[in-house]
Amino acid sequence: MTRLVEDYQGGAGVARLAEAYGIHRSTVCAHLNRRGVVRRVPGLGAEEAAEAARLHEQGLSLRAIARTMGVCRKAVRRALVDASAIST
Structure with missing residues (x-):
């Protein structure tokens, strides 16, 4: 799941990652949390x-x-x- 973390840090959102990796959004968040990734505030720049x-x-x-x-x-x-x- 290193690639998932890299994609997130590169700007991909949780929903897009969930779709791309074929997993649920909560699973994406769990992977990010386990890796200690600081989550972005949801919304639009x-x-x-x-x-x-x-x-x-x-x-x-x-x-x-x-x-x-x-x-x-x-x-x-x-x-x-x-x-x-x-x-x-």
């Missing part, structure tokens, strides 16, 4: 938030954006609210 806003302007739903970006729908909503792309 500035560039990802801008991409989410662009996709939203194109008419994609929050769920579709979340699936595309490998994050939860709440993270997309939070980023769009912060960017004033949608109202609370």
